[in-house]
Amino acid sequence: MADAETRLYGVIGFPVRHSLSPVMHNAAFKALGINAIYLAFEVPPERLGDAMEGVRALGISGLNVTMPHKGAVIHFLDSLSEDSGEIGSVNTVVNRKGKLEGHTTDGLGARRALERAIELGGRKILIIGAGGAGKAIAYELSKDNEVVVLNRTLEKAKALERFGIMGDALNRENLGKYLEWAEVLINATSVGMNSWETPVPTELLRKDLVVMDIIYKPLKTRLLTEAELRGCKTVDGLWMLVYQGIESFRLWTGFKPDEGLMRGAALEGISE
Numbered sequence: 441m442a443d444a445e446t447r448l449y450g451v452i453g454f455p456v457r458h459s460l461s462p463v464m465h466n467a468a469f470k471a472l473g474i475n476a477i478y479l480a481f482e483v484p485p486e487r488l489g490d491a492m493e494g495v496r497a498l499g500i501s502g503l504n505v506t507m508p509h510k511g512a513v514i515h516f517l518d519s520l521s522e523d524s525g526e527i528g529s530v531n532t533v534v535n536r537k538g539k540l541e542g543h544t545t546d547g548l549g550a551r552r553a554l555e556r557a558i559e560l561g562g563r564k565i566l567i568i569g570a571g572g573a574g575k576a577i578a579y580e581l582s583k584d585n586e587v588v589v590l591n592r593t594l595e596k597a598k599a600l601e602r603f604g605i606m607g608d609a610l611n612r613e614n615l616g617k618y619l620e621w622a623e624v625l626i627n628a629t630s631v632g633m634n635s636w637e638t639p640v641p642t643e644l645l646r647k648d649l650v651v652m653d654i655i656y657k658p659l660k661t662r663l664l665t666e667a668e669l670r671g672c673k674t675v676d677g678l679w680m681l682v683y684q685g686i687e688s689f690r691l692w693t694g695f696k697p698d699e700g701l702m703r704g705a706a707l708e709g710i711s712e
């Protein structure tokens with residue numbers, strides 16, 4: 441039951457009504473006996489500044505930030521973690537005694553998800569997609585792996601070269617070339633979200649490839665379905681969502697919720 445001591449957390453985005461974060465975080469607060477609640481706030485871009493003033497004025501303890509605010513929210517924060525400053529993206533805000541800190545947990549979430557299937561370090565990783573999520577994942581994984589990013593808009597892939605990441609155009613020829621080299625394939629495009637499309641022709645998938653799709657609607661995308669049929673190890677996008685949520689929760693509270701509990705709550709949320 442909420443009382444005068446209850447702390448408030450939430451996610452801001454536009455739209456945000458589909459978000460699974462409230463069910464995951466509220467399940468974790470309950471399981472850990474933390475007196476807090478987590479809500480979804482639909483904030484249009486032109487009200488972002490007002491919303492962040494509201495966070496300060498009301499003493500909201502922490503936020504997740506989702507599209508389209510991950511870059512713009514930086515203007516309203518007092519400090520940034522090194523990773524979020526480098527990639528220019530924030531998905532977690534921590535209110536520490538009135539000072540708003542920006543962090544990004546998307547990359548770490550993807551790392552933990554991938555570690556379910558393969559030990560990382562010195563791996564050859566092909567990421568397709570250099571949007572907000574692709575960039576965060578590429579930056580994180582390039583710390584200890586060789587990373588190539590292919591993107592439809594070439595300049596966005598090339599912009600990652602300052603981190604020592606090789607960037608190239610997303611086309612069939614490059615997919616063929618880099619998939620011969622890669623041990624891990626990550627789809628960070630939105631191709632296959634709520635549709636039966638795949639960004640990678642099935643004949644290019646070798647059975648010794650680990651394939652992760654960061655899309656989680658549907659949970660088993662066409663890419664993951666075809667990869668499984670080819671004999672590849674696969675990781676779905678819900679694992680990334682769960683682990684980025686766990687990292688945000690840890691930043692806010694110092695506690696690490698159980699991954700099975702978070703995933704179970706998210707799965708229930710998806711099926712509703």
Ligand SMILES: NC(=O)c1ccc[n+]([C@@H]2O[C@H](COP(=O)([O-])OP(=O)(O)OC[C@H]3O[C@@H](n4cnc5c(N)ncnc54)[C@H](OP(=O)(O)O)[C@@H]3O)[C@@H](O)[C@H]2O)c1
Pocket residue numbers: 507546549568569570571572573574591592593596610628629630631633639654655656677678680681682684
């Ligand atoms: N599992 C998780 O925790 C998690 C977290 C974040 C995002 N996601 C999912 O990841 C996906 C990408 O999210 P985002 O935030 O990075 O979005 P974003 O910034 O809008 O980036 C979209 C990416 O998809 C590419 N793309 C879109 N349509 C394409 C097409 N027809 N052919 C080739 N490439 C195409 C874009 O290429 P261009 O640059 O050429 O436009 C860009 O690289 C979404 O489906 C989102 O739901 C999952």
